[in-house]
Amino acid sequence: MKFTKMQGLGNDYVYVNCLQERVENPQETAVKVSDRHFGIGSDGLILIKPSKKADFEMEMYNADGSRAEMCGNGIRCVAKYVYDYGLTDKKEIDIETLAGIKHIRLEIKEGKAVLAEVDMGEPVLKPDDIPVKAARDTAVREPITVNGREYHMTCVSMGNPHAVIYVEDVKGLDLDVIGPLFENHERFPKKTNTEFVRVISENEVEMRVWERGSGETLACGTGACAVAVAGVLNGLTSREVTVHLLGGDLYVRWEEDSGRVFMKGAAVTVFDGEIEL
DSSP: OEEEEEEETTEEEEEEETTTOOOSOHHHHHHHHHOTTTSOOOSEEEEEEOOSSSSEEEEEEETTSOEESOOHHHHHHHHHHHHHTTSOOOSEEEEEETTEEEEEEEEEETTEEEEEEEEEEOOBOOGGGTTOOOSSSSOSSEEEEETTEEEEEEEEESSSEEEEEEOSOSTTOOHHHHHHHHHTOTTOTTOOEEEEEEEEETTEEEEEEEETTTEEESOOHHHHHHHHHHHHHTTSSOSEEEEEETTEEEEEEEOTTTOOEEEEEEOEEEEEEEOOO
């Protein structure tokens, strides 16, 4: 199987051009290629496929083989791939995902896509649709007890579920311990991604993320968008915010008029290769 490894702020995936390649068992393939010792090493597998609804389809699997709806860093890399590898000459591309069709605008430098801005759509705030078990019609500063400690979470779906937790120190968190406890908590019927956030100013936050099915990753695009929305809902940040992640920065704005969230960040090709399955 021919593949390309790409990353957005260190959130790395193995990408396969399924206009040319065929992946028989994507769940098993995702587990194999994601292994950082016996495989290629990645946060998961992303298949680039033809679409009847959009320019291309993005089919995504986490490192544990579970299917995922969307990935903000991943979709930027899909847009870069189809442009850089000549599958399209468009600089504005529509990509079909399980979370709907997303519109991406590319910035080109010397014939290659270097930045991508994604229209992530409107955030979902109704608990049943996220989904999360909550007492009110929105889950803003909703109490949750994890490992004997009470936290307050703000839950948002950006096509996949997120629980945003504000903390005073993100660097000192033992994420390997509390991350799985949030992910598998009974309050989340489909599990959850969890963002731990320190507010620096109204335009700047620091974030670490525990991703459902993958563990801690260096960046999460949908998570950064959820954090931007949560910041406004909690009165902590403005509608334009820079999110500092372990892998770099994402720039997110939540438009007041349209209600849509836009995310901008880098997309990088690491290498091309071939693996025997």
